[in-house]
Amino acid sequence: MTCLARRDTAVTGQKPLTLSSLPITFTVYKNHPPYIWPECSVRLPSELKMADCPEESSATFSCRLNLVSEMSALLSLLAATLVLVANVYSQDLTVELDQGIIQGSVGSTVSGVTFYSFLGIPYAQPPVGELRFKAPQEAPSWEGVRDASTVGSNCVQVEGSVEGSEDCLFINVYTPQLPGVKDACSLLPVMVWIHGGGLISGSGDPSLYGPGYLLDREIVFVTFNYRLGALGTVLVTFNYLLGALGTVLVTFNYRLGALGTVLFTFNYLFGALGTVLVTFNYLFGALGTVLVTFNYLLGVLGTVLITFNYLFGALGNILVTFNYLFGALGFLGLSHSEVSLNNGLKDQRAALRWVQQNIERFGGDPARTTIFGESSGAASVEYFMLSPSTSVNFIPCCVFTGLFQRAISQSGSVLNPWAYVDTTSAQIRARQLTRLLGYTAEDNDDIYNFLMGASAENITLQQSNVTTERRASESLAFVPTVERETGSGGEVFLPATPLEILKSGNFTRVPYITGFCSAEGKATIPPNTWDQVNNDFEGFLPYDLNLTIGTTESQHAAALVKKTYFGNETASIANVEQYIKLLTDTIILEGVLRMVNFRLRYNSAPIYVYQFSYEGRLRAAHADDLGYLFTTRFDHEELESNSTELTTIDRLATLWTNFAKSRDLGEGLDLPWDPVEESKQTYLDINTDLSVHNLLELHPERRAIWGALYSDVDN
Known part of the structure; x- marks a missing residue:
């Protein structure tokens, strides 16, 4: 040297x-x-x-x-x-955007790799005042140098009390490269995180989705906020953590928010023999890494992390995160010419367009962008593959452009019964919200004017009291719905139901990873659960089976499903594991695997399937896998160098960042992970050891029941 x-x-x-x-x-x-x-x-x-x-x-x-x-x-x-x-x-540490100049900060990853973060960058106009319930508008500009060392506000949500702001559409970028890279060959892969949170909560905050693991693998990481709940028709968040050597992390807020400060110090040692020792220590960073987040902070060696309120990272990648509106402020389903539907998803689209226009200035390659998300963020990823306004088809061996080129969905799908609502039900829920706020008018013009004047705090507090038509399988009130006309919403995001689009084959086909945790259904059990299971089991049937409660067909299906999981036993705490399996299948697993089958019908891009079953201090319940991808505020203990938990962190970060870099997914892990094919359906089990299994042999009795019930729906 x-x-x-x-x-x-x-x-x-x-x-x-x-x-x-x-x-x-x-x-x-x-x-x-x-x-x-x-x-x-x-x-x-x-x-x-x-x-x-x-x-x-x-x-x-x-x-x-x-x-x-x-x-x-x-x-x-x-x-x-x-x-x-x-x-x-x-x-x-300044970057000149079309909007203006921003000043970033320096951080370091868990392993000490330096990265650079640019936080709280507006990617759209604040959706306040007359812009409430409207599609996102072009990002504002500013004079002078904007401080990008801290995150912007979260989108409005309830965390004990109402917190956040409607002014929350911010994006965050984390990169291992100093800004100003001009050589196209030096640009890093970009990973954009879309956080989960049931479309009513979440953000790209690095305290939840830190880049400390992923930015060790040379990526750029991006996160952002988006509108949630009724104020966004649905709030979809991208909270993802990625990090890697030579990676840029970009994050943004999609009507949510995130903290984002970076501390760096210079220590200089002088020796008597004329020796100069210069070291740079960066919190949340890595050498040659840029960290950009929109409500999420992560870091990795030489990595750029891009996420949508979700942080992930990989060697040679950029991570981006952002906020978006959710809940009623993001997904209000009111039929009115001044109301844009699916604003939470449109916030996410605006964030991705911002990434395409700007990420090269942070050392990221816009032509190598991977979007990934968990839970409702995973469903958002699939919505992007269904929307004609974002689609681009994969042509093997060729370079192609678009808002993204690869995708990862963790524990969520558009085919899960909670991820979509028909337009009639969406309208009913908008009216119910209005009544909960104390207004009883039925005219849509009057309802619109009332909601425009209502406080974001009251809307957010009451949206959780809106009841849905079903119980266990459809627990989210404000979610995406079909847009038949644009109204004031600009481009239509979802012109048909997810099922209609999938049956037509007119969806984006890009390399894709999808999977689930082995115990998704582990959750707090309400006191009246056993009475409902034993006496009203029809309420646990997914609504998208299109069965009418009380009919012979519905009662027969309920009896068949109940016997499959509980046999002749009475449901109780004694057989709670069977209840967990029921929730795992109905809420997550069946939707994920049905999506795999639809993609196989029109297969022109590789599909990879995994199951996360490793149980360390975390288990394998819903979202437990995120603890092995991101550094979070819940991390209290240092991991031993030879622990299986540290091994699992390394495996997940390696798999995800290999994918973002278009590498062999098993590179560095000594295990091939092949894509699913009609003739060879396999999945990777991520446990203490990695192993490959036959997907058709996964819970065969349970899957046979659901296959029979969904056969008429899917064909």
């Missing part, structure tokens, strides 16, 4: 600074593990030069200066170097 100190060195993307007559530049040292120190490239006076670093240098980066002039000259040089290095980092 040789320390750079050539007088003719020009550092790409860096402007030489001058102090008196001494010009000094430097660049990040990112291509020579295991060092995590920056590489200094100093244009020295002719009297001074840098000597080769000794081969044994590993714990420190201490290249000796050969003293040819007076010691006073050396001390002056060192002092100037320190001042200038600090100034370079302060000045070079």
